[in-house]
Amino acid sequence: xxxxxxxxxxxxxxxxxxxxxxxxxxxxxxxxxxxxxxxxxxxxxxxxxxxxxxxxxxxxxxxxxxxxxxxxxxxxxxxxxxxxxxxxxxxxxxxxxxxxxxxxxxxxxxxxxxxxxxxxxxxxxxxxxxxxxxxxxxxxxxxxxxxxxxxxxxxxxxxxxxxxxxxxxxxxxxxxxxxxxxxxxxxxxxxxxxxxxxxxxxxxxxxxxxxxxxxxxxxxxxxxxxxxxxxxxxxxxxxxxxxxxxxxxxxxxxxxxxxxxxxxxxxxxxxxxxxxxxxxxxxxxxxxxxxxxxxxxxxxxxxxxxxxxxxxxxxxxxxxxxxxxxxxx
Numbered sequence: 217x218x219x220x221x222x223x224x225x226x227x228x229x230x231x232x233x234x235x236x237x238x239x240x241x242x243x244x245x246x247x248x249x250x251x252x253x254x255x256x257x258x259x260x261x262x263x264x265x266x267x268x269x270x271x272x273x274x275x276x277x278x279x280x281x282x283x284x285x286x287x288x289x290x291x292x293x294x295x296x297x298x299x300x301x302x303x304x305x306x307x308x309x310x311x312x313x314x315x316x317x318x319x320x321x322x323x324x325x326x327x328x329x330x331x332x333x334x335x336x337x338x339x340x341x342x343x344x345x346x347x348x349x350x351x352x353x354x355x356x357x358x359x360x361x362x363x364x365x366x367x368x369x370x371x372x373x374x375x376x377x378x379x380x381x382x383x384x385x386x387x388x389x390x391x392x393x394x395x396x397x398x399x400x401x402x403x404x405x406x407x408x409x410x411x412x413x414x415x416x417x418x419x420x421x422x423x424x425x426x427x428x429x430x431x432x433x434x435x436x437x438x439x440x441x442x443x444x445x446x447x448x449x450x451x452x453x454x455x456x457x458x459x460x461x462x463x464x465x466x467x468x469x470x471x472x473x474x475x476x477x478x479x480x481x482x483x484x485x486x487x488x489x490x491x492x493x494x495x496x497x498x499x500x501x502x503x504x505x506x507x508x509x510x511x512x513x514x515x516x517x518x519x520x521x522x523x524x525x526x527x528x529x530x531x532x533x534x535x536x537x538x539x540x541x542x543x544x545x
Contacts, residue, residue: 229274308339369399
């Protein structure tokens with residue numbers, strides 16, 4: 217990828233932000249919800265973003281990033297640049313309606329986008345063969361005019377080679393491609409996942425092909441690095457992570473008065489979805505928010521005790537309005 221290319225990710229976007237060059241300190245600060253985070257503490261784990269490096273963010277809705285990727289690619293096409301958009305998503309997202317809709321439009325309009333489906337064998341706790349009638353995911357775009365490629369997602373060099381070829385083909389031909397990266401998820405979907413849908417033996421078998429350790433062993437065999445080099449790299453990585461944690465821990469939380477920053481419609485007094493508050497109005501609203509958060513001021517609106525009576529009055533009014541007129545004598 218070139219620096220001018222775009223990358224748009226899913227809600228597991230930490231590694232993608234790092235790959236695009238976002239400093240680990242800013243990624244960690246975002247995880248901590250601090251102002252020095254790459255999304256200024258407003259995105260958290262699922263919504264990393266770094267426009268300066270053309271990392272267009274992570275998205276919490278499964279498959280929600282595909283139409284956005286098409287829009288970014290359309291912008292590149294409209295501006296007649298050579299920029300390519302790389303859109304990553306999981307195997308589960310290939311069943312979403314946005315998958316077919318976006319690939320169809322991308323093929324129709326010849327948009328410069330590479331769709332990369334990370335096939336880690338499971339959509340949450342459902343195996344691929346149970347959630348997709350087509351398990352050869354690289355073929356899922358063929359009926360929509362998007363040819364497919366495949367790479368070994370457990371092999372660093374193969375993944376790099378296939379993605380590099382796909383990106384250059386899209387850059388030259390101005391047509392979308394779908395790349396399937398076959399890999400495996402070592403851990404459950406979340407901390408609440410009991411992983412009862414697979415055996416420990418299966419996980420152990422796949423762990424033997426861990427791409428990081430496998431690549432390290434390849435570098436040893438080829439004489440590029442020795443064992444001391446590997447240990448040094450590991451130690452440097454741990455030190456960098458520890459430094460990022462310290463940086464994030466020292467970063468302040470967003471100020472309460474910034475609560476309404478970047479919010480376009482702030483109050484009933486601001487008419488229209490396109491409206492923005494003046495600096496003075498925003499400052500006043502921010503001060504009110506700070507008072508509410510500190511407990512010095514109660515939120516406006518009816519109390520809980522008033523709501524039942526209001527509902528009763530509304531229902532009574534509706535019933536009165538709906539009564540049929542009396543029959544004339």
